[in-house]
Amino acid sequence: MKEEGFPQEYGRARHFRVAIFGSARISEGHQIYRDVYELSRRIAAEGMDVVTGGGPGLMKAANAGHQAGRRNSRVHSIGLNIRLPHEQKANMHLDIKKEFERFTDRLNTFMELSHAVVVAPGGIGTALELFYTWQLVQVKGIDTIPVVLFGPMWADLISWVRKWPLGHGLMDEGDLNSIFMAGTVDDVMALLKQFQAAYLEGEPSMAREREDLQGG
Template structure:
């Protein structure tokens, strides 16, 4: 039987040149992916430096995702974030729609108007009702669990502003309050904007849990109920000034890069 030419292709095999061409395409694709991952890693590193830079004062603004732009509550939050941004204060929200969007929008406008170094943060979570973060965010940090998201809010912020909202906003309010109460984080103002929305809740807490000995009167010293964004601004900006004064008194040799 005659022997087959050893250089002839076997049935169903790919010629060597074709295999080399496919490998080349695959290598180029992987190189592009690696470059993209490297760029993403560099961006994340810059974001982490910004997040962990304790020279800059940050306040959380919590509130409902359901409130529309034409409402007074939306306008109040928008104006408050705008004024705080004028002072170089970073704004942290849940990154969603409604009052979160109002705060991030106001923060971005304040940056542009006064050319400040303030940043607009979104600490987001995947929800069916909030598929994508709003478009007014400089830095977004995404979480899969409410617990880690709440921890991030508390770790990164120096004060808390709660605006009208439902279960999520109340969770954020009480979580913040308990951590301050139990001294699991530094003392800070918890400002409740939208006076009438909060008055009955705080009155009930004084009438029932406090009167029944389940709370102490000093627990309420952190709570500030205000009606207007200007009143909230005064409380937060005063706390911000105290923060920067304490930072100046604290000598440090570590030099962090400027924003």
């Protein structure tokens, strides 16, 4: 496992990379754990990196699934771990790990590394990651990153956003353009393949290496 700072080749220009946010509290017996594992396995098979918070729960599911599914050592399972007094130890499925003391530095590194974000079920930390990404896209603090809300728990949140912030003129309809809803692993993968294809169209060098990354 490589530790600490990221070499230049791990920046956003390297190849398509997906951040997966989700709860540290969900164990292997839950269906959503299995779904995130399968999603990340398929992400790896498509030649995409995965980036998580590097901890337990759905982060572990994503990192483990990625290592199980990759066909080439040039794709990576990356963990951005946060040092907390009561949690969290890094999981054992990371190719590259970086430790952080501050949440803001960690969140900014997610933004620097990721081309798309998948938000699985989670609590306050997951909601923070969602809204941090969304707000930076809104104010154009970063290039537009598509955000996929995975699972039924997010539908009520988007309904609230439409009713209150949007309904009362506190945001624009266009602020929802970067948000996508997905109910199944197939739905998420269909979106990620679209995002990857759009990205590759703007990066010819990436298109040339895609077959290698997929193991083709």
